[in-house]
Amino acid sequence: VARRSIDVAELAAAVRDNQRAALARAITLVESTRADHREAAQRLLLELTPEVGAAESNRVGITGVPGVGKSTFIDTLGMYLIGQGHRVAVLAVDPSSTRTGGSILGDKTRMARLSVEREAYIRPSPTAGTLGGVAKATRETIVLLEAAGYDVILVETVGVGQSEVTVANMVDAFCFLTLARTGDQLQGIKKGVLELADLVAVNKADGRHEIEARTAARELQGAMRLIHPRDSLWRPPVLTMSGLNGTGLDTFWDTVLEHRRVLTEAGEFAEKRRRQQVDWTWTMVHEQLLRRLADSPRVKGIRGQIEDRIRDGSLTPALAAEELLRAFDES
Numbered sequence: 001v002a003r004r005s006i007d008v009a010e011l012a013a014a015v016r017d018n019q020r021a022a023l024a025r026a027i028t029l030v031e032s033t034r035a036d037h038r039e040a041a042q043r044l045l046l047e048l049t050p051e052v053g054a055a056e057s058n059r060v061g062i063t064g065v066p067g068v069g070k071s072t073f074i075d076t077l078g079m080y081l082i083g084q085g086h087r088v089a090v091l092a093v094d095p096s097s098t099r100t101g102g103s104i105l106g107d108k109t110r111m112a113r114l115s116v117e118r119e120a121y122i123r124p125s126p127t128a129g130t131l132g133g134v135a136k137a138t139r140e141t142i143v144l145l146e147a148a149g150y151d152v153i154l155v156e157t158v159g160v161g162q163s164e165v166t167v168a169n170m171v172d173a174f175c176f177l178t179l180a181r182t183g184d185q186l187q188g189i190k191k192g193v194l195e196l197a198d199l200v201a202v203n204k205a206d207g208r209h210e211i212e213a214r215t216a217a218r219e220l221q222g223a224m225r226l227i228h229p230r231d232s233l234w235r236p237p238v239l240t241m242s243g244l245n246g247t248g249l250d251t252f253w254d255t256v257l258e259h260r261r262v263l264t265e266a267g268e269f270a271e272k273r274r275r276q277q278v279d280w281t282w283t284m285v286h287e288q289l290l291r292r293l294a295d296s297p298r299v300k301g302i303r304g305q306i307e308d309r310i311r312d313g314s315l316t317p318a319l320a321a322e323e324l325l326r327a328f329d330e331s
């Protein structure tokens with residue numbers, strides 16, 4: 001069957017020209033697992049990668065449990081930034097969507113105002129593949145969006161398994177949204193996410209929750225001091241805000257820019273992005289090696305028998321590992 005070949009140069013030009021349909025087609029291409037699509041997608045990315053706009057963009061990760069107010073906040077923040085002349089893209093990394101087949105993140109109906117804005121582009125989480133696959137598609141989509149002139153990229157995720165680490169590794173600033181919790185309740189917050197965060201915001205600091213939120217923010221700031229040593233370049237601040245009525249949004253964005261300024265002055269901003277590219281490369285190598293190992297006919301041929309011998313004690317795990325790797329090397 002003859003497939004219509006993809007004119008990569010033409011598509012690249014249309015993406016640069018910010019033609020929505022072309023952008024959607026390009027994103028579908030980087031999300032695809034079909035071999036000819038993958039090949040075309042890589043040519044497209046090479047064509048678009050040295051985009052000047054990319055250096056100016058702000059990539060911001062946003063995490064928090066369902067109900068913390070992420071979509072309300074992103075809707076309000078997005079409108080605020082568009083008002084300042086920015087162009088805003090919203091992406092989502094939701095590994096659970098690969099199981100349920102539907103995404104709760106990046107759903108346009110959750111961002112009522114932003115979704116009808118001409119200067120905004122919202123894309124739900126890719127639904128195909130593993131977290132690794134979703135992460136790859138999302139990173140490549142960032143390249144496309146920046147080429148199309150979006151200068152603020154918001155990547156939303158929920159705190160499920162590795163997804164927070166994955167998103168933190170593809171953005172310039174990683175922001176953790178939480179609700180007013182004090183004292184013992186603070187223990188409920190995963191220490192891991194506080195280590196990843198460049199900024200913490202206690203959300204829904206409005207109405208009768210405002211004072212409670214400020215108290216929680218002070219306590220959280222104390223916890224952050226323990227996690228981040230005094231001499232670190234950036235000690236993540238804890239803010240209070242309300243995505244619903246927009247209070248604290250300006251401080252939130254100013255803090256994102258201040259973080260960028262501090263890193264840039266220390267020569268760390270561009271270096272962080274370069275390091276992310278190298279780390280990502282190795283992550284893909286690891287994942288593909290594991291897949292090839294699992295798919296190797298020789299490994300498949302002996303694994304049952306090897307596992308039996310480990311179980312009955314006639315083979316040690318270390319010797320078994322050697323045998324499996326030898327079979328892989330020979331395949």
Ligand code: GDP
Pocket residue numbers: 064065066067068069070071072073110203204205206241242243244245
């Ligand atoms: P998400 O699941 O993290 O995306 O959370 P949503 O944005 O869908 O918000 C969950 C609920 O909290 C909704 O009923 C919102 O109306 C409400 N909500 C969101 N942000 C705020 C806020 O800043 N203040 C208050 N009081 N309610 C909020």
